[in-house]
Amino acid sequence: MRGGGKQHVPPAGPKRDALRNKGQFWTPDWVAEIMVGYLIAGGSQELFDPAVGTGAFFKAARKLMSETNTTLALFGTEIDPLVLEMGLADGLHQSDLANVEIRDFVLHPPYRMFDGIVANPPYIRHHRLTKETKSKLKNWSKEVIGKPLDGRAGLHVYFLIRALQHLKENGRLAFIVPADVCEGVFAHDLWQWITQRYCLEAVITFVPEATPFPDVDTNPVILMIKASSPKNSFWWVECQNHDAEALKRWVLSGFSERCDTHFIHKRDLSEALQIGLSRPPQKDISFNLMLLKFGQVKRGIATGANDFFFLTHAQASFWGLPSEFLIPAIGRTRDVPGNVITRDTLERLNRAGRPTLLFAPDGRPIEKFPKKMQAYLRRGEELGISQRSLISTRHPWYKMERRTPPPILFAYLGRRNVRFIRNLAGVLPLTGFLCVYPYQEDANFIDKLYKVLQHPKTIANLAIVGKSYGNGAIKVEPRALERLPLPQDVVEQVGLTLQTEQYRQISFL
Template identity: 50%
Template sequence: MKSVTHQKLPTQRNEREKLRDKGQFWTPAWVAEAMVAYVAQGADLIFDPGVGKGAFYTALKNVAPKNNFFGTDIDSEVIAEARQEGIFGENAELEVRDFILNPPKRHFKAIVANPPYIRHHRLSQEQKNQFRKVSLINLGYTIDGRAGLHIYFLIQALSLLDTGGRLAFIMPADTCEGVFSKKLWNWISKKFCIDGVVTFEHKATPFPGVDTNAIIFLIKNERPKGKVKWAKCLSPQNKGLFEFLKNDLVGKNYDDISIYERDLSEAVSTGLSRMPRADHDFEYTLADFARVMRGIATGANEFFFLTREKAKEIGIPDEFLLPAVGRTRDAEGVRLTKEALVKLEAQGRPTLLFFPNGSRWEDMPESVKNYIHEGEKLGFSKRALISTRQPWYKMEVREVPVFLFAYLGRRNARFIKNEAGIVPLTGFLCIYPRSDDGEYIKKLWAVLQHPDTISNLQLVGKSYGSGAIKVEPRSLERLPINGEMAHSLGLRPRRSAHPLFISV
């Protein structure tokens, strides 16, 4: 069978959504063979709990053809397709089963997988409840509900790893960057030996076109050790990766691979997806100078977020509207000005937030009442987030932030000075300096624009494909700040003088 360098992703949106629902992104041969080379040492059988179309079985035939193979998958159709294509041979035993809820009743010396990448918002509440039990049984406690299916695959697989056995999983970076990661890696690092971690440069990604950064975790069921080998693969189709894993992570001279030996405590503290840092203890973080909140979640942008033309057509007076921006691409550069807002309006972009807060129903104009009635007819009042509000059309409140943070998108994450006086939607974070003093704000702005500050975002953010990064509010407050620069500017921590909420 001819090996495929990369999985060809569908171009149609509905087909890509189906792919995301199943989380099936096939592992390219150059990566699969390296992973199999690592786990196959000292084992006569390789287990793949999410076998799919047999990428690791194909790799096994090339790397260790005498070894047997056992694979499971919940998708009977994909296994049937692989059988029809003649991928699996006589030494492959396959079962259709739910690996999380019905795992094999045995342990394995070698486990290799690219688990289904299904994020938490695609899981039902019933699934989440069942998965929490898996966490409770194995870890002794539950982990945050934002953990995706792939996290529970790793937990279940580690529970089936035999003494002295090896595991190689390729997973998204959120495995060690998500809000659940601290608990997860605290358990893993104390119970297992984290032997090695392999990351990839953007140009070397095994999954081009997929919005995630991949990481290979190499773990042994042995006594933990204080050091971990950490590598970055610099080019695709990398033969050095195969040699490095085949040689049991020994040595440093491999083509197009940067290799570091890190203290385990530093690696886990900094984040296994991130480059090693010697100076991971910082004098200041952003929380010393500012507070952070997410932007406004309307629950229905199509109803609450309006263009100037639409608001005029409906007849909503200006006192029921707030200037707002929703998309990061609508805030170009590092300053959002009133002129930029006018330009967006001319382009037909929504720039107004429907904000009926503070007005009694009997005092509202008929045009506003009619618009609210229309929203009820369309079912907006029954949406999950909106239905919790009393009345349903009452909007979340944010004071106008001095700074914005564009935290996820194809463009570089950046801080933005809010000169237009807008309130942002959830594409942004709101940053409120702990002082209203003009000089204080000027100094903080200089710090936020400093290259060190921007570079440190990778220490607190979740990384995605093509260099995109996502930083949650509490994570942004932990952003390390250059202490020397703060001192040189005379910028000192202060208690907050800026309210995050206003009463309406």
């Protein structure tokens, strides 16, 4: 996400990829005005934008200065001079850019502090950063917060940290960022550092219908932070429609004016940090019983080259691959329309020409395999399969991970269709699924655990541990799924026996 005005986001293709690589998704005017309003409400005399883009915040500042009879001196940095030219063509004045420097804000920041900072930083996920850049950022974050952030932190996270460092005492910062800043694996360390040193004053979230970025696969939040002593509570807002004027007036009033068109709640900071700042407040949620008490979660099999290792029956037959190296497998969540995988499911996929076989060689030398299999592996080397990033770390490159088929699968990324799936066909899932391995292997225990996991109350709790994306989609990582709270009344009703870390059984019956 970046500063700017209106923008058409291509649904796919090279233009979309170019936007992703630069993180350039422009800020709507109504959002920019709300964020600049936070600075004005606090009496800021300066507005510094570390990622100016096409200048949405500068234009919003000019409008609000006129409406409120205030003055803000405009400062900024931008790494791409071309987008500044776009801003001039879209309403920016040359005078607006008088104090804008072309520089990398995170790695080469300005030398001064500011009493007002506002930004829509580049939304560049970690896998789009070079190894050299990631290494520099991790080392720098260790110096700042005392430990390196997890490698999955995107560039926007480091923008936030750097901006906070450049905030004067009692200065104000308003950032619009993806929800992963509050939900990612790095979020705990990040927010411990922030909330021990700064005052979180407000978090503004959006229901899917009110999102400022309807064409972008992320769920945005606005953070409003003051460089003053921390407090134990903050304003949590769920923006429920595009009534921006009411929300802007509320912010300009110092959070005092009545606003009935959005959900506004004074929230306890410790509760919010446990649940996730971007997630709604939760009542009566207990983490005493989590999935980890009953089983562990692992990722599905990562082949590194599904086109080579995940095959149809026809492909396996054509290449003459022995059945002893072929394991029934499932690759896509949409290949499982229901909540159970059976042999009939596999037969239906076979008839449709879908791959259902995992080619899983062991670690013996190639020449020890049957001749036709040797030929297939040699072909893989000729095609460069052995040089692909994940595969090149294996020794030998074709040795496939061995795994017991999990009794329960979890379709972990989707829009309103994340679900647990009973695996009655004994298939191995690929990375489109997570694997749930119950601590006890008897069918009765597994069936009871599955029944608890399928319960609507449990499914509702996925929003507490999942990462939210655009249009209501959530994604749940393995360690997060292990922290899924299981409602105690449901566990008791089903008669599921609790398994502690020492595997000591405690019955609720």
